[in-house]
Amino acid sequence: MTTIQDVAKHAGVGAATVSRVLSGNGYVKQTTRERVLRSIEELNYTPNEMARNLFHGKSGIVAVIIPELAHPFFSEMVSAIEVELCNLGYQTMVCNTFYEKNYELRYLEMLKRQRVDGIIFGAHTSLAAEMYQELRRPVIGLDRRLADTIPLVAADHVAGGRMAAEELIRSGCRNVAQFGGVDDNVSTPARHRHYVFRRVVEENGLTCHSYPKQPNYSAYNTYQEAAARLFAEHPDVDGIFGTDLYAAACLQYALSHGIRVPQDVKIVAYDGTHMTRFLDPDMTTICQPIEKLANESVRLITELIKGNEISEREIILPVRLRRGNTTTGNAAAESTEAAGTVTQLQQ
Amino acid sequence: MTTIQDVAKHAGVGAATVSRVLSGNGYVKQTTRERVLRSIEELNYTPNEMARNLFHGKSGIVAVIIPELAHPFFSEMVSAIEVELCNLGYQTMVCNTFYEKNYELRYLEMLKRQRVDGIIFGAHTSLAAEMYQELRRPVIGLDRRLADTIPLVAADHVAGGRMAAEELIRSGCRNVAQFGGVDDNVSTPARHRHYVFRRVVEENGLTCHSYPKQPNYSAYNTYQEAAARLFAEHPDVDGIFGTDLYAAACLQYALSHGIRVPQDVKIVAYDGTHMTRFLDPDMTTICQPIEKLANESVRLITELIKGNEISEREIILPVRLRRGNTTTGNAAAESTEAAGTVTQLQQ
DNA sequence: TTGAAAGCGCTAACAT
DNA sequence: ATGTTAGCGCTTTCAA
Secondary structure: OOOHHHHHHHHOOOHHHHHHHHHOOOOOOHHHHHHHHHHHHHHOOOOOHHHHHHHHOOOOEEEEEEOOOOOHHHHHHHHHHHHHHHHOOOEEEEEEOOOOHHHHHHHHHHHHOOOOOEEEEOOOOOOOHHHHHOOOOOEEEEOOOOOOOOOEEEEOHHHHHHHHHHHHHHOOOOEEEEEOOOOOOOOOHHHHHHHHHHHHHHHOOOEEEEEOOOOOOOOOHHHHHHHHHHHHHOOOOOEEEEEHHHHHHHHHHHHHOOOOOOOOOEEEEEEOOHHHHHOOOOOEEEEOOHHHHHHHHHHHHHHHHOOOOOOEEEEEEOOEEEOOOOOOOOOOOOEEEOOOEEEEOOO | OOOHHHHHHHHOOOHHHHHHHHHOOOOOOHHHHHHHHHHHHHHOOOOOHHHHHHHHOOOOEEEEEEOOOOOHHHHHHHHHHHHHHHHOOOEEEEEEOOOOHHHHHHHHHHHHOOOOOEEEEOOOOOOOHHHHHOOOOOEEEEOOOOOOOOOEEEEOHHHHHHHHHHHHHHOOOOEEEEEOOOOOOOOOHHHHHHHHHHHHHHHOOOEEEEEOOOOOOOOOHHHHHHHHHHHHHOOOOOEEEEEHHHHHHHHHHHHHOOOOOOOOOEEEEEEOOHHHHHOOOOOEEEEOOHHHHHHHHHHHHHHHHOOOOOOEEEEEEOOEEEOOOOOOOOOOOOEEEOOOEEEEOOO
16 A cells, blocks of 8 residues: 555655645645645545554444344434544444343453544443443444433333324224333333333223334344234233334234234334334334434534533434324324423533 | 463563463473463463564455444355354454445455455455455455455355346236346446346336335435335336345335235335344345355355365355235245356366 | 644564 | 564654
């Protein structure tokens, strides 16, 4: 590879001058500048990023840690994050953890090794809070509450859970089921929607069955098996709440078994990934604000990288109900939005 | 940050000794080793990756360039690639191009700047072949024919197109339509399936309408609009071939307009992403071997990075027909596989 | 306006 | 068995 020295020699100047031409900092006489540019051209020189990184102590890379990129929610999320980071001049490194603790540790190690400037942590995580805190480096939790000192960006799952419950109630359900929230032992804000869902639904006199959520998207058939099990154990279920994939699997099961949707069973999906747009009937869905989550995560992480203080401790963004034809709730509003909140960092 | 010098000083040894302890190369007396390890522990030292990278002239990062990560096919692909790369000790950088030439150029620049050790190019690309060749650096094309000297890994789209055609023929279609392959001006092996599809179908006396493929997955409604347009212009269509998303959109349109599938219209999807598993009726699908594509791409790129010669010029992997209930072809075989090929690099 | 030189933190060759 | 040193390629003082 040609180096800055080669260019300098070729142009008959010092390396510093070439550097000045490249960066635009400092004065360079017009004629020397042109000479240098010509040499750069002729030698087909491109500066070495690794050397720059070492000098500046920054890699310009942000890692995004997620359980599984193939999952539609995460791929849409990471895609949006990549766009935002790219706009700010950062590159995106993706890391699947497949819900394994070892992987998470490996990625924290990367941060310590200065391989990446910051981490957006969107993984199902079960490491001790201290692990993150002691780093004292740019980390933010995306829908994950990592530690008190680490900023969180998440959707308003409490509102989401309530909206789902209310939609099923409005649709006249008496006997509902949800996937998730039973034995989750991780501190994801996401599970709150299940607590709220159950509470609201029961306060309104409905029966609620809660099924555990399975991770591992690649094994798509776990969703179908879960759906089959639900209908086998509760043939009288008339309302279902679950993430897009559970909802889709239940819809599929119902339709292929002569159960009419929404007449016999209503379904509300949660997440709002693109796949919900390809179903028939249209899936009623609580949509997470994926672009906004990406935008805020990137905003926070880049501020931290730049060494700026950020005052927000938690950014909770509103979710939206998109009413389709898998529920029959009051058709007045086509979509509803709940308000989000921002909690200031107190320290 | 604490450096290797700090550790050396703290342990009362030279920096090289610390380096030796860390790398395991060279002899270190047991007692000094322990002293060094203790210092590392006490100072909470982690080696700086950027310095290592500079020294070794390698970043350990492979870039994967794709049009849009949110698209299920690409997210499953990148997810699989990340797993393979991770197993071999590499990190994965993702880059959306959104079909824009400028972005592609930017990423090639990254390669030249030694920011990444190699690139897996899975993007819709229209740059001149010379651009890639003159780099003389690790690049492989994933379903993209970049230049004669650049290895290609792709699915056997010719077989795929034929299999789709034959399945619709077996199912008794007379008047079929496909999405894609009309005015594609990029050299992707993928479009061959459309040529073959049309040829096979017409040889068997069917009528074939070809609709252009739209890029841009985020605008999911383009798929629905395409489906609506097809049914409006050709109400008598009885067979459809398109990627998963087109197939899903057509299925959705048909079902919501009282068109029975497979009785009135048969559908064959292409790609085989997870979403096809969540539809009702089960979608008949030509599945690309995503894991194998990922595996081969990674194998090739890492070999190139290690400076090894690779003899394969093209690796064409077999696709598989997964028969669902959107076609009614001879039910004997539940799935069929076509053989792939490997072309040796002649040079 | 420009060049020389001192690092950024690490590793490997060369001494000892 | 271990320390010293010379870079990896860049940027940025500091002189000139």
